[in-house]
Amino acid sequence: MxxxxxxxxxxxxxxxxxxxxxxxxxxxxxxxxxxxxxxxxxxxxxxxxxxxxxxxxxxxxxxxxxxxxxxxxxxxxxxxxxxxxxxxxxxxxxxxxxxxxxxxxxxxxxxxxxxxxxxxxxxxxxxxxxxxxxxxxxxxVHPEHFTGKSRSEEELKRLSSISNRPLREVLSCLLGLTKNALKRRVAKTLPKN
CATH class of the missing domain: 3.40.50 (Rossmann fold)
Structure with missing residues (x-):
């Protein structure tokens, strides 16, 4: 506008x-x-x-x-x-x-x-x-730009390392992460004794 x-x-x-x-x-x-x-x-x-x-x-x-x-x-x-x-x-x-x-x-x-x-x-x-x-x-080059690019590069490397793992291993890892996240969330909602 x-x-x-x-x-x-x-x-x-x-x-x-x-x-x-x-x-x-x-x-x-x-x-x-x-x-x-x-x-x-x-x-x-x-x-x-x-x-x-x-x-x-x-x-x-x-x-x-x-x-x-x-x-x-x-x-x-x-x-x-x-x-x-x-x-x-x-x-x-x-x-x-x-x-x-x-x-x-x-x-x-x-x-x-x-x-x-x-x-x-x-x-x-x-x-x-x-x-x-x-x-x-x-x-x-501004440090904020350099740092942002470096973080992006690290993220790509991390994703690349995941993509080289067998699907079963990736799914197992995701299942474990999801299970832990759910446990933390449920624990927050339950009253503390």
């Missing part, structure tokens, strides 16, 4: 160039780019930079997982595309939200600011953050 007035909403196929007759102080694209085919990455980036000189951007990294992720890329991939258009990456947000429980881990992991390089002088605070940005540390 749309949460803004319908007249303020513009439906558009982001695989095609988007051109509006205006610029914005801040262009925002959070966790969108990975849903577009890789052959649309440059067109999509062109659309973003045509809308303003500062772009708040995040996109899923490889193996992040999600619904209809068709182009998961490391931030370095996006940095290169933005650089070809005269924009520099500024990593000024992630360190401020990395441990914030109110910010989903994928935003904390992926969010970068891209600023048109020849406009940096107009934004002294962003220029200072740009000078602190380490380009070799843009592709990072």
């Amino acid at each position: 749309l949460q803004i007035p319908v007249e303020d909403f513009l439906k558009f196929d982001l695989q095609k160039p988007l051109r509006l007759d205006r610029q914005f102080d801040l262009v925002v694209s959070l966790e969108v780019a990975e849903h577009l085919p890789s052959q649309c990455a440059e067109t999509f980036t062109d659309s973003l930079v045509s809308l303003g000189e500062i772009v708040l951007f995040s996109a899923a990294i490889p193996f992040q997982g999600g619904t209809h992720h068709v182009n998961e890329q490391w931030p370095d991939y996006w940095v290169k595309i933005f650089q070809e258009r005269g924009y520099v990456a500024i990593d000024c947000i992630r360190k401020r939200v990395w441990q914030n429980p109110n910010v989903e881990w994928w935003y904390a992991q992926n969010i970068l600011l891209f600023v048109k390089e020849n406009c940096l002088e107009n934004y002294p605070a962003l220029k200072a953050e740009f000078e602190k940005t380490n380009p070799s540390q843009l592709s990072i």
Whole structure:
């Protein structure tokens, strides 16, 4: 359900160039780019930079997982595309939200600011953050994502070990687990002497 007035909403196929007759102080694209085919990455980036000189951007990294992720890329991939258009990456947000429980881990992991390089002088605070940005540390994995993937891997191994056992053994184990669960439940309902 749309949460803004319908007249303020513009439906558009982001695989095609988007051109509006205006610029914005801040262009925002959070966790969108990975849903577009890789052959649309440059067109999509062109659309973003045509809308303003500062772009708040995040996109899923490889193996992040999600619904209809068709182009998961490391931030370095996006940095290169933005650089070809005269924009520099500024990593000024992630360190401020990395441990914030109110910010989903994928935003904390992926969010970068891209600023048109020849406009940096107009934004002294962003220029200072740009000078602190380490380009070799843009592709990072959030601990919560890593832990989640590790747990999933362990669960798959456990399930795999069950699948290699004879059916009789698996059924016997399930019967024992069910019997123990029922005993605990019945014991909770009986009055204690």
